[in-house]
Amino acid sequence: MDEKKRDVLQPVDDTAKRLAKTLVRTARFAALATLDPLDGSPSVSRVSLATAMDGAPIFLISRLSGHSTNLLSDGRCSLLVGEPGKGDPLAHARMTLIGTARQIPAGDEQTSYRSRYLRRHPKAALYVDFPDFSFWRFDVARASLNGGFGKAYALTAADLSTSLAGSEALSDMEEGAVTHMNADHLAAIERYAAKIGEDAGNWRLATLDPEGLDLTSGDRVARLWFDAPLASAAELRPVLVALAKP
Structure with missing residues (x-):
């Protein structure tokens, strides 16, 4: 160069x-x-x-x-x-x-x-x-x-690239976790959007990965980054619960 x-x-x-x-x-x-x-x-x-x-x-x-x-x-x-x-x-x-x-x-x-x-x-x-x-x-x-x-x-x-080392099982549980959150925890998802400065607007969880989650609302897409990458798939639920707290 x-x-x-x-x-x-x-x-x-x-x-x-x-x-x-x-x-x-x-x-x-x-x-x-x-x-x-x-x-x-x-x-x-x-x-x-x-x-x-x-x-x-x-x-x-x-x-x-x-x-x-x-x-x-x-x-x-x-x-x-x-x-x-x-x-x-x-x-x-x-x-x-x-x-x-x-x-x-x-x-x-x-x-x-x-x-x-x-x-x-x-x-x-x-x-x-x-x-x-x-x-x-x-x-x-x-x-x-x-x-x-x-x-x-x-x-x-x-x-x-996002490393999947240690959290390989996340791929197997992602669809079920996303479906569950969108069916039963829409209020928590709205709080996720608010945490990153997005206006309220029928937000839904789209995808998960070891470093964060992606939200959608119509044509809008927003990214919420975890404070630290997940070390294992077992960490997902506690992280989602913590993020949903006011």
Whole structure:
């Protein structure tokens, strides 16, 4: 890396990692850039996004789409996440993820992704099981985070990944825990949203992982980070109870 480039980049600290992970975890969609097999030209489309428990982006696409054809030919691609909001769009945080996408075959991994994706995008239930649709996982190689003017960072895959060590059982219990919370503890979920400064608004729990939980209310998505990552799945219930206290 030349010195001029190095001077532009800021040291990657915990704040930058948290911002980067939040951008991915709360993204409803992403711009997907693939390579056209005809001549290698870049092609950009939009996909609805969710995340695997370890933080990897996942998306659902039809094999009839151009970007599906491109990925089947060459899995190298990029995702751009981060919504502009009000004012100057360049003043808002965004991140380019660079890596490889792979199609997920039927099995436990696909079942987990399907569940997490539908809890983020319930309307996709209308077509998720159509034979031409399939789930893809994006494996991050590196990322370029722009947190606003003068806040550029070069991140590694490890900076964005959530360790599942010790909490592997969380995947097996997640759907039941989410269903239970949404059926019986909506008041607690509203308190979760309030703790991170969100207005009241029929919030529901969408997904869990060892580092936090994602909430949805219509098109709104919010992230609540745990004070410390879960050391085991057994810690989930006490943490949820503590977070629900006024």
